[in-house]
Amino acid sequence: MNPTLVRLRGVERRFGSVVALAGAELELRAGEVHGVLGANGAGKSTLFNVLGGLLRPDGGTIEVDGRPVVLTSPRDAWAHGIGLVHQHFTLVPTLTVSENLALGLRGALEPGLSVQRAVRELIERTGLDVPLQPRVEELGVGDRQRIEILKALLRDPRILVLDEPTAVLTPDEIERLFDLLRELAGEGRAVTLVAHKLDDVLAVADRVTVLRAGRTVLTAASGEADQSELVRAMVGDGVVDTIALGLGPPPSGAPPSAPHAERWVVRLRGVDVEDERGWRLHKVDLDVAGGEVVGVAGVEGNGQRELARVLAGRLEATRGTVELPEQIGFIPQNRSTEGLIGEFDLVENVALALYRKPEFHSGPWLRWDGMKRVAEEIRSRYEVAAPSVATLGGALSGGNQQRVIVGRELEMSADLLVAENPTRGLDVSAAAFVHDELRRLASEGVAIVLLSTDLDEVLALSGRIFAIAAGTLRPVSSRARDRAGIGALMLRGERRTAVDSALERGVDDG
Amino acid sequence: MSQAELVLFLEASVRLGIPLALAALGETISERSGVINIGLEGSIIGGALGGALGALAFESAGLGVVTGAAAGVLAASVFAVFAVWLGADQIITGTAVTIGGLGMTGAIYQARFGVTGTELSLPTLAAVRVPLLADIPIVGSALFDQAPTAYLAYLLAPTLWYFLFHTPYGLELRAVGEAPDAAEAAGVRVLLVRLATTLFGGLLAGIAGAHLALAHAGTFAENMSAGKGFIAIAVVVLGRWNPVLVLLAALFFGAASALQFFLQALGLDLAYQIFLALPYLLTLAALAGWVGRARAPAALALPWESKR
């Protein structure tokens, strides 16, 4: 058997009253790819941030090479050969790629080896190609993910952990990443892949560990554990949201029907959005009818953000015509920064969407009583776990924040609902709730646009599907309606920077 | 202006620009790490008094610069403890240090020398003439027949530039000012860096204050810093957080003040205030992006705390 490099025992960690880890166990062996599964919020990232020296554990022990260690900083972790690719990017947007790669590398390279050379050799060896001169903020998320991986590999870790790296990569890139992981394990490293999708993990892992509610509930060789066993381990007795786990739509969830051509609610023609960094959207045509769910799949950073905001009436198109209905509901991706105001209580947060309506006014004054009643209704109907409507938005968990936002947008009785990654970071039951509400709303005749980086979510919920790549929207034919087909469309035109689009326009935007 | 007047004007521009340059170079370093030290004025006036007392005690202007620098660090350490270490609001803490610095130096001065009205007479920093360079026509003597503190500023500007943009330590410092969480994840000790840059800023502001007392005036007067701490902060913006440009911007501000004196002295009936306002207008223009892009460090003025 391969030697054990890392052993975590009884690791605990709390954030205020939230218990993120309650006795997690993990064993990582040399030469293996280890998959770590768990629903959102299970504590995976917390566990590996502890191993990476970024978070202090409240309890438990960490052993490296059989000896207990205390990790008080990322530098400590590197000293033990532990490299972590974070789930949330830890790059400095305003620095160049080379600068980001060099950051903190002082003394970590073999003497005499320049950062530039080390980076070039690594790119050659791994095939993770990134441009080195631009600032990180000019690059898309795919590039950023590759940079994060390179950054960890530059220190030549014996123990490499990748926390959900697949979310922003295309199926093709994921395939190549997995090859690389196998190769790295083949060199005798302990490689760990964290994911919340079964397929990703089963495709590459030798052994699997499942976390649930901060505890390790199962460890097995990946050949020994079957899918249903893993699913049960992940969700316990809770709701099984098959979409969130990448298992396809539930039996009842046939995608909503084709559009009623007579009820077009949205009409975009030749829509361009351009900013100082180039095109964000280019010649987008899109019609959406009441009662259908239109899915837009794509790797993050390819124009979804702009498309969502054009559809929600929050961003003006540079060119083209935009026809939108009066009432538009919008579920933005960043719940805590764009969806809710953390310092406002639930009534005020609900009021943000409603205060313009005449029934909440008397003369120039707001009618707080009416809005308070709506907030109370949302809290009970959508089962928001909050002691009262006076609870501050920032005090809610992600899932409950999303329940408030979804509830609020549904209460608006909109004709169009724009949902941008509506289940990202939610636990299974919250994700299932959002999916059910979207379906219900479509069946009541509301037009829904679902923009998601989660291919499975798009496939399961949508009628018509579009792929978005480098600001261009392409319809997905019914033949290409699977991961591979959409993936191929998503790949086209990846990584278009300001320079490329400036060249296309034939101007110098220096 | 005759040639002689021009030379005088340039000489005055440099003399007035040097304290600004020193303070602004220090502030550039602290702002690059995300700390905006509005308490700079406190360090300058502290440096002026500290410099005066030191120069008297040791009967040496040179040692006065050392005690002035120490006083500047002392004032900045108050800011460092409250705003950087404890995460208090940087603007409020800085304002407190400024007001406190002005008040305390006044009180110490009065307690030590009484309110006699007679001017304190201090050992002064003699100008040092650099051979050859000072003989360059017109600009030579203006730039190279100055107090030693001027040469410190000339040397620091390129040195700090090299440090910021070509050493790993400078890279870490900039990362702390742009994205402290990312810097921490990359193994940089964010608070330590910010404490160090704040104290360094205080050190240079203290030297700037000592320069005011010992190279300019040869005396100490209450409130003699006269807002130079705040002007230095504007100089940093006009110099786009780049030490070399900051030095030039400081000399430009110096020239604007010198011009004002000259116009008054020449008895010209011009609204000289316009010239005094010019650098500020340019600073605003720089901030608004009209004279090239001026982007402040992304994490400037944001208190930071590790999430460990």
Ligand SMILES: Nc1ncnc2c1ncn2[C@@H]1O[C@H](COP(=O)(O)OP(=O)(O)O)[C@@H](O)[C@H]1O
């Ligand atoms: N910095 C933090 N502050 C407060 N709560 C946190 C923080 N990080 C994680 N949590 C909470 O801890 C739990 C576990 O989160 P996480 O480790 O990110 O889960 P996973 O990576 O498995 O999705 C969640 O309930 C999350 O809300």
Ligand SMILES: [Mg+2]
């Ligand atoms: Mg996670």
